[in-house]
Each structure stands twice: as structure tokens, then as C-alpha cells.
Amino acid sequence: MLPGFFTRVFAVLVGREGRSLHLKAAGGATIVLVLVMLAGSWAVVTAEQGARHANLTSYPKALWWSIETATTVGYGDFFPVTPWGRVVGAVVMVVGITTYGMVTAALATWFVGREDRRRGRAHQLREETVQALHARFDQLERLLTGERGGDR
Structure with missing residues (x-):
């Protein structure tokens, strides 16, 4: 059941044919972010293993750290103390910031496009x-002119 779920999520994020490029890019970036957070959690635990004052000592702690780092929340409860751990942190930060920027831009573009289409339909209707x-006024003028011409 779980692989089917991930397949459907992947299809929704990047697979649909008729979707615009910016939505596909945002979906792809979201998948990359999730993979970077998962891999980054493992990498930071590996980099911090055995380091003095290390607080990222387990995968669950590191996963929480990668989520708060990618979202730029950064509570400060967990942080890398080794140079390689900080490199991993920088990658997670950059990918997180980029992804949230792309998703925000994609949503804004979608809303603007909907409004433009709505305005276009309203303009066409007007x-x-x-x-x-x-056409009605022309028809009325013809009728009035025809009646007058017939009366004279």
C-alpha cells in the first residue's frame, strides 16, 4: 500500500500532462526537498557521530532538525557542531528556501492566471x-425607420 501512495503523490506533483511548467517544477522541487531532508538527516548524524558536544545523535532528532532547518524555523534545540555537519545544514537550508520560493511563486502564478482568465471571460462577455x-438598436432603428417611411 505504501509504495502505491508514493507513486500517486509523485504523479500528482510532477506527472500530469496538462499541468503548467511552473507547477511541475514546484512539485519536482518538493520531491527534491523531501529527499534532501531524509538524506541530510542521515548525513548529519554520520558527520556528527562521536563529535564533542554533538546533539544530533539519532535519526529522529536529525529528521526534526532537517525539517526545522529547511523551513528556516531553526528553534536552536538541535544544531550541527562539525564542519561537515554544517555543510549538510547549508545544503538543507538552500534547498528548503529554494523549494518554498518555487512553491510560493507557482501558487501566485496559478492565482494570477485564474484571475486573468476570469477577467478575459468577463471582457469577452461584455x-x-x-x-x-x-444589433438590437440597429434592428429597432430599421423598424422605426420602416414605420416612418410607411406612414409618409
Whole structure:
């Protein structure tokens, strides 16, 4: 059941045919972020293993640290103390910031596109209404002119 779930999540994030490029990119970046957080958690535990004053000593702690680092929350409860641990932290930060920026941009583009399409439909409807009114007025003028011409 679990592999099927991940397959569906992957398909939703990057696989649909008709989706725009910015949504596919944001979905791909989200997948990369999750992989970087998972791998970064393992890498930071490995880098910090045996280091003096290390507090990232287990995978669950490191996973929590990678989530708060990627989201730039950074409570300060866990942090790397070795140079390699800090390199891993920098990678997690950059990927996290980039991903959240891409997702935010994709959502903003989607909202703007919807509004543009709505405005385009409203403009088209106004144009059609104006054309219909002009046709009615022309028809009324012809009727009035025809009645007057018949009375004279």
C-alpha cells in the first residue's frame, strides 16, 4: 500500500500532462526537498557521530532538525557542531528556501492566471453583450425607420 501512495503523490506533483511548467517544477522541487531532508538527516548524524558536544545523535532528532532547518524555523534545540555537519545544514537550508520560493511563486502564478482568465471571460462577455445591444438598436432603428417611411 505504501509504495502505491508514493507513486500517486509523485504523479500528482510532477506527472500530469496538462499541468503548467511552473507547477511541475514546484512539485519536482518538493520531491527534491523531501529527499534532501531524509538524506541530510542521515548525513548529519554520520558527520556528527562521536563529535564533542554533538546533539544530533539519532535519526529522529536529525529528521526534526532537517525539517526545522529547511523551513528556516531553526528553534536552536538541535544544531550541527562539525564542519561537515554544517555543510549538510547549508545544503538543507538552500534547498528548503529554494523549494518554498518555487512553491510560493507557482501558487501566485496559478492565482494570477485564474484571475486573468476570469477577467478575459468577463471582457469577452461584455463585448458580446455590447455587440448584441448594437444589433438590437440597429434592428429597432430599421423598424422605426420602416414605420416612418410607411406612414409618409
